[in-house]
Amino acid sequence: MPDTLSNTDRLNGLLLRKTDPATGAIYREYKNLDAVAVDYKEDSAVYKKATAYFAQPKHSDCLAVLDYDKSKAYDSLKAFWYFNWTFGVCVDNTIDDSTVQLSNIFEVNKDHFLVLQTEDLSKFTQMMGQNYTIGLKHDLNEPMDAAFVGGIALYDVGSITWKFKQLEGITPENLTSQELAGINNIHAIAYEEMMGKGQTSEGTTLSGEYIDLLHGVMWVQTECQSRLQKLLQDNGKIPYEAQGIAMIRAVLTQVLNEAYDKGIIMTDDTTGRPMFSVTTTPRSQQSRQHLSDRFYDGASFEYHASSAIHTITVNGVVDSDTIMAA
Structure with a gap:
Protein backbone atom coordinates (compact mmCIF):
# COMPACT_ATOMS: atom_id res chain seq x y z
CA MET A 1 0.00 0.00 0.00
CA PRO A 2 1.21 3.57 -0.63
CA ASP A 3 2.89 5.39 2.24
CA THR A 4 1.17 8.62 1.24
CA LEU A 5 -2.21 8.93 2.92
CA SER A 6 -5.27 9.89 0.91
CA ASN A 7 -7.89 12.33 2.16
CA THR A 8 -10.12 9.32 2.84
CA ASP A 9 -7.40 7.74 4.98
CA ARG A 10 -7.12 10.90 7.04
CA LEU A 11 -10.88 11.28 7.40
CA ASN A 12 -11.03 7.68 8.59
CA GLY A 13 -8.52 8.45 11.36
CA LEU A 14 -5.37 6.91 9.90
CA LEU A 15 -2.43 9.05 11.04
CA LEU A 16 0.50 7.24 9.40
CA ARG A 17 1.18 4.29 7.13
CA LYS A 18 4.68 3.11 6.27
CA THR A 19 5.84 -0.07 4.54
CA ASP A 20 9.34 -1.48 4.96
CA PRO A 21 10.38 -2.62 1.47
CA ALA A 22 12.96 -5.08 2.84
CA THR A 23 10.56 -7.13 4.99
CA GLY A 24 7.11 -6.13 3.76
CA ALA A 25 6.15 -5.10 7.31
CA ILE A 26 3.47 -2.41 7.48
CA TYR A 27 3.37 0.10 10.32
CA ARG A 28 0.19 2.11 10.94
CA GLU A 29 -0.88 4.67 13.52
CA TYR A 30 -4.60 5.03 14.26
CA LYS A 31 -6.38 7.94 15.90
CA ASN A 32 -9.17 5.91 17.49
CA LEU A 33 -11.06 2.62 17.45
CA ASP A 34 -13.19 3.62 14.45
CA ALA A 35 -9.98 4.09 12.47
CA VAL A 36 -8.79 0.60 13.43
CA ALA A 37 -12.14 -0.81 12.26
CA VAL A 38 -11.41 0.34 8.70
CA ASP A 39 -8.52 -2.13 8.38
CA TYR A 40 -9.49 -4.86 10.88
CA LYS A 41 -12.81 -6.64 11.38
CA GLU A 42 -14.53 -6.42 14.74
CA ASP A 43 -13.92 -10.11 15.44
CA SER A 44 -10.19 -9.82 14.71
CA ALA A 45 -7.57 -10.03 17.47
CA VAL A 46 -6.19 -6.60 16.55
CA TYR A 47 -9.60 -4.96 16.93
CA LYS A 48 -10.18 -6.65 20.29
CA LYS A 49 -6.81 -5.45 21.60
CA ALA A 50 -7.52 -1.95 20.29
CA THR A 51 -10.93 -1.98 21.97
CA ALA A 52 -9.35 -2.74 25.36
CA TYR A 53 -6.72 -0.07 24.79
CA PHE A 54 -9.11 2.73 23.87
CA ALA A 55 -11.50 1.74 26.68
CA GLN A 56 -8.99 3.04 29.22
CA PRO A 57 -9.46 6.66 30.35
CA LYS A 58 -5.73 7.40 30.08
CA HIS A 59 -5.04 6.04 26.57
CA SER A 60 -2.87 8.05 24.19
CA ASP A 61 -4.08 9.90 21.11
CA CYS A 62 -2.94 7.13 18.78
CA LEU A 63 -2.39 3.37 18.60
CA ALA A 64 0.36 1.83 16.48
CA VAL A 65 -0.05 -1.55 14.77
CA LEU A 66 2.79 -3.41 13.06
CA ASP A 67 1.91 -6.23 10.66
CA TYR A 68 4.95 -8.41 9.97
CA ASP A 69 6.11 -11.91 9.13
CA LYS A 70 7.14 -13.62 12.41
CA SER A 71 10.15 -15.15 10.64
CA LYS A 72 11.35 -11.58 9.95
CA ALA A 73 10.60 -10.19 13.41
CA TYR A 74 14.08 -8.77 14.05
CA ASP A 75 14.37 -6.87 10.79
CA SER A 76 10.75 -5.72 10.90
CA LEU A 77 11.09 -4.31 14.41
CA LYS A 78 14.45 -2.78 13.55
CA ALA A 79 12.85 -0.85 10.69
CA PHE A 80 10.26 0.77 12.97
CA TRP A 81 11.98 0.70 16.37
CA TYR A 82 12.29 4.47 16.68
CA PHE A 83 8.79 5.33 15.54
CA ASN A 84 6.17 6.66 17.96
CA TRP A 85 5.75 3.80 20.45
CA THR A 86 7.29 2.50 23.68
CA PHE A 87 5.15 -0.45 24.85
CA GLY A 88 4.38 -3.42 22.60
CA VAL A 89 1.84 -6.22 22.97
CA CYS A 90 1.42 -9.33 20.81
CA VAL A 91 -1.83 -9.99 18.98
CA ASP A 92 -1.08 -13.71 19.19
CA ASN A 93 -0.80 -14.65 22.87
CA THR A 94 1.05 -17.87 22.07
CA ILE A 95 4.38 -17.92 23.92
CA ASP A 96 6.99 -20.03 22.15
CA ASP A 97 10.62 -19.81 21.02
CA SER A 98 9.84 -16.91 18.69
CA THR A 99 8.39 -15.01 21.66
CA VAL A 100 11.58 -15.58 23.63
CA GLN A 101 13.58 -14.21 20.70
CA LEU A 102 11.24 -11.21 20.61
CA SER A 103 11.81 -10.64 24.32
CA ASN A 104 15.56 -10.77 23.73
CA ILE A 105 15.28 -7.98 21.15
CA PHE A 106 13.67 -5.73 23.77
CA GLU A 107 16.26 -6.76 26.34
CA VAL A 108 19.21 -5.85 24.13
CA ASN A 109 17.84 -2.42 23.20
CA LYS A 110 16.70 -1.43 26.72
CA ASP A 111 14.40 1.37 25.54
CA TYR A 210 9.98 -2.11 38.95
CA ILE A 211 8.46 -0.77 35.73
CA ASP A 212 8.30 2.82 36.99
CA LEU A 213 12.04 2.79 37.76
CA LEU A 214 12.96 1.48 34.30
CA HIS A 215 10.50 3.84 32.62
CA GLY A 216 12.22 6.69 34.46
CA VAL A 217 15.62 5.53 33.21
CA MET A 218 14.22 5.52 29.66
CA TRP A 219 12.86 9.04 30.09
CA VAL A 220 16.19 10.39 31.35
CA GLN A 221 18.11 8.69 28.55
CA THR A 222 15.75 9.89 25.84
CA GLU A 223 15.62 13.46 27.16
CA CYS A 224 19.40 13.69 27.48
CA GLN A 225 19.81 12.50 23.90
CA SER A 226 17.18 14.82 22.44
CA ARG A 227 18.30 17.89 24.43
CA LEU A 228 21.95 17.39 23.53
CA GLN A 229 20.99 16.95 19.88
CA LYS A 230 19.00 20.19 20.07
CA LEU A 231 22.01 21.89 21.68
CA LEU A 232 24.14 20.91 18.70
CA GLN A 233 21.47 21.94 16.18
CA ASP A 234 20.51 25.28 17.71
CA ASN A 235 24.02 26.65 18.16
CA GLY A 236 26.36 27.62 15.40
CA LYS A 237 29.16 25.86 17.21
CA ILE A 238 29.81 24.23 20.58
CA PRO A 239 33.42 25.20 21.33
CA TYR A 240 35.69 22.38 22.43
CA GLU A 241 36.76 24.24 25.58
CA ALA A 242 35.42 25.10 29.02
CA GLN A 243 32.51 27.14 27.66
CA GLY A 244 31.22 24.36 25.40
CA ILE A 245 31.69 21.68 28.04
CA ALA A 246 29.76 23.85 30.52
CA MET A 247 26.88 24.01 28.01
CA ILE A 248 26.76 20.21 27.91
CA ARG A 249 26.82 20.05 31.70
CA ALA A 250 23.98 22.58 31.93
CA VAL A 251 21.77 20.48 29.63
CA LEU A 252 22.33 17.30 31.66
CA THR A 253 21.70 19.15 34.93
CA GLN A 254 18.46 20.58 33.58
CA VAL A 255 17.20 17.14 32.51
CA LEU A 256 18.01 15.62 35.90
CA ASN A 257 16.33 18.48 37.74
CA GLU A 258 13.21 17.88 35.67
CA ALA A 259 13.47 14.15 36.41
CA TYR A 260 13.56 15.02 40.10
CA ASP A 261 10.45 17.21 39.76
CA LYS A 262 8.67 14.29 38.08
CA GLY A 263 9.50 11.90 40.92
CA ILE A 264 12.10 9.85 39.03
CA ILE A 265 14.96 10.86 41.34
CA MET A 266 15.03 10.52 45.11
CA THR A 267 15.35 13.36 47.65
CA ASP A 268 18.31 13.36 50.02
CA ASP A 269 16.78 13.35 53.52
CA THR A 270 19.79 15.18 54.95
CA THR A 271 20.04 18.05 52.48
CA GLY A 272 16.53 18.08 51.03
CA ARG A 273 18.08 18.20 47.56
CA PRO A 274 17.79 15.78 44.63
CA MET A 275 20.21 12.85 44.76
CA PHE A 276 22.08 13.22 41.51
CA SER A 277 25.44 14.43 40.29
CA VAL A 278 26.79 15.50 36.90
CA THR A 279 30.48 15.24 36.02
CA THR A 280 32.27 16.75 33.03
CA THR A 281 36.00 16.38 32.48
CA PRO A 282 37.97 19.30 30.96
CA ARG A 283 39.50 19.49 27.49
CA SER A 284 42.93 18.71 28.94
CA GLN A 285 41.76 15.19 29.87
CA GLN A 286 40.53 14.27 26.40
CA SER A 287 42.71 12.16 24.11
CA ARG A 288 44.42 13.63 21.06
CA GLN A 289 42.34 11.32 18.88
CA HIS A 290 39.09 12.56 20.41
CA LEU A 291 40.17 16.16 19.99
CA SER A 292 41.02 15.43 16.36
CA ASP A 293 37.66 13.71 15.80
CA ARG A 294 35.75 16.49 17.64
CA PHE A 295 34.39 13.81 19.92
CA TYR A 296 33.69 14.49 23.60
CA ASP A 297 32.96 11.65 26.01
CA GLY A 298 33.79 13.29 29.32
CA ALA A 299 30.21 13.80 30.52
CA SER A 300 28.53 11.44 32.99
CA PHE A 301 25.82 11.51 35.60
CA GLU A 302 24.61 9.43 38.52
CA TYR A 303 21.29 9.47 40.34
CA HIS A 304 19.44 7.50 42.99
CA ALA A 305 16.09 6.36 41.65
CA SER A 306 12.97 7.23 43.61
CA SER A 307 11.06 4.28 45.02
CA ALA A 308 7.49 3.68 46.23
CA ILE A 309 5.70 2.00 49.14
CA HIS A 310 3.89 -1.17 48.05
CA THR A 311 3.29 -2.90 51.38
CA ILE A 312 2.46 -1.47 54.80
CA THR A 313 2.70 -3.16 58.22
CA VAL A 314 1.31 -1.35 61.26
CA ASN A 315 1.96 -2.44 64.84
CA GLY A 316 -0.57 -1.40 67.48
CA VAL A 317 -1.13 -1.75 71.22
CA VAL A 318 -4.63 -1.88 72.70
CA ASP A 319 -5.17 -1.19 76.41
CA SER A 320 -8.27 -2.67 78.01
CA ASP A 321 -9.98 -2.36 81.40
CA THR A 322 -11.45 -5.84 81.19
CA ILE A 323 -10.57 -8.20 84.05
CA MET A 324 -9.87 -11.55 82.40
CA ALA A 325 -10.83 -14.86 83.96
CA ALA A 326 -8.00 -16.81 85.57
Missing part, protein backbone atom coordinates in the same frame (compact mmCIF):
# COMPACT_ATOMS: atom_id res chain seq x y z
CA HIS A 112 11.02 -0.32 24.90
CA PHE A 113 8.82 -2.70 26.91
CA LEU A 114 7.26 -5.95 25.67
CA VAL A 115 4.03 -6.93 27.47
CA LEU A 116 3.06 -10.60 27.30
CA GLN A 117 -0.09 -12.30 28.56
CA THR A 118 -0.74 -15.97 29.31
CA GLU A 119 -2.80 -18.22 31.56
CA ASP A 120 0.16 -20.58 32.06
CA LEU A 121 2.81 -19.10 34.36
CA SER A 122 5.33 -21.74 33.31
CA LYS A 123 5.57 -19.98 29.93
CA PHE A 124 7.43 -17.13 31.63
CA THR A 125 10.20 -19.27 33.15
CA GLN A 126 12.38 -19.09 30.04
CA MET A 127 12.23 -15.28 30.20
CA MET A 128 12.84 -14.82 33.91
CA GLY A 129 15.42 -12.13 34.51
CA GLN A 130 14.33 -10.01 31.54
CA ASN A 131 14.23 -6.34 32.52
CA TYR A 132 12.16 -5.16 29.58
CA THR A 133 9.51 -7.89 29.36
CA ILE A 134 6.37 -7.62 31.48
CA GLY A 135 4.44 -10.83 32.17
CA LEU A 136 0.69 -10.78 32.81
CA LYS A 137 -1.26 -13.78 34.07
CA HIS A 138 -4.90 -13.50 32.98
CA ASP A 139 -7.70 -15.21 31.04
CA LEU A 140 -6.88 -14.88 27.34
CA ASN A 141 -10.50 -14.06 26.56
CA GLU A 142 -9.79 -10.59 27.96
CA PRO A 143 -6.91 -8.52 26.52
CA MET A 144 -5.41 -7.41 29.81
CA ASP A 145 -2.12 -6.57 28.07
CA ALA A 146 -3.66 -3.85 25.89
CA ALA A 147 -5.71 -2.51 28.81
CA PHE A 148 -2.59 -2.53 31.02
CA VAL A 149 -0.70 -0.30 28.59
CA GLY A 150 -3.67 1.94 27.82
CA GLY A 151 -4.57 2.36 31.46
CA ILE A 152 -1.16 3.14 32.97
CA ALA A 153 1.59 3.96 30.45
CA LEU A 154 0.45 7.52 29.71
CA TYR A 155 0.66 8.80 33.27
CA ASP A 156 3.56 11.19 33.74
CA VAL A 157 6.74 9.14 34.06
CA GLY A 158 7.84 8.99 37.69
CA SER A 159 4.45 9.99 39.10
CA ILE A 160 2.99 6.51 39.61
CA THR A 161 3.73 2.94 40.50
CA TRP A 162 2.18 0.23 38.29
CA LYS A 163 0.68 -1.66 41.24
CA PHE A 164 -2.85 -0.95 42.57
CA LYS A 165 -4.14 0.32 39.19
CA GLN A 166 -7.67 -0.23 37.85
CA LEU A 167 -8.30 -1.48 34.29
CA GLU A 168 -11.59 -0.84 32.52
CA GLY A 169 -13.29 -3.92 31.07
CA ILE A 170 -10.99 -6.43 32.74
CA THR A 171 -12.48 -8.87 35.27
CA PRO A 172 -10.53 -9.06 38.55
CA GLU A 173 -9.71 -12.53 39.88
CA ASN A 174 -10.25 -13.80 43.38
CA LEU A 175 -6.80 -15.24 44.09
CA THR A 176 -5.77 -17.40 47.00
CA SER A 177 -2.63 -16.44 48.88
CA GLN A 178 -0.87 -19.44 47.32
CA GLU A 179 -1.91 -18.40 43.80
CA LEU A 180 -0.74 -14.83 44.38
CA ALA A 181 2.54 -16.05 45.85
CA GLY A 182 3.16 -18.15 42.73
CA ILE A 183 2.50 -15.16 40.48
CA ASN A 184 4.76 -12.92 42.57
CA ASN A 185 7.54 -15.52 42.69
CA ILE A 186 7.90 -15.42 38.92
CA HIS A 187 7.53 -11.61 38.93
CA ALA A 188 4.35 -11.70 36.86
CA ILE A 189 1.29 -9.48 37.35
CA ALA A 190 -2.36 -10.44 37.79
CA TYR A 191 -5.54 -8.38 38.01
CA GLU A 192 -6.82 -9.22 41.46
CA GLU A 193 -9.89 -8.47 43.54
CA MET A 194 -8.84 -6.47 46.59
CA MET A 195 -11.23 -4.84 49.06
CA GLY A 196 -14.04 -4.89 46.50
CA LYS A 197 -11.99 -3.34 43.70
CA GLY A 198 -9.85 -4.68 40.91
CA GLN A 199 -6.16 -3.80 40.95
CA THR A 200 -2.92 -4.82 39.31
CA SER A 201 -1.18 -7.14 41.76
CA GLU A 202 2.36 -5.82 41.21
CA GLY A 203 4.36 -3.45 39.05
CA THR A 204 7.50 -5.33 38.00
CA THR A 205 9.04 -6.78 34.89
CA LEU A 206 10.07 -10.45 34.75
CA SER A 207 13.41 -9.59 36.37
CA GLY A 208 11.70 -8.26 39.47
CA GLU A 209 12.74 -4.68 38.70
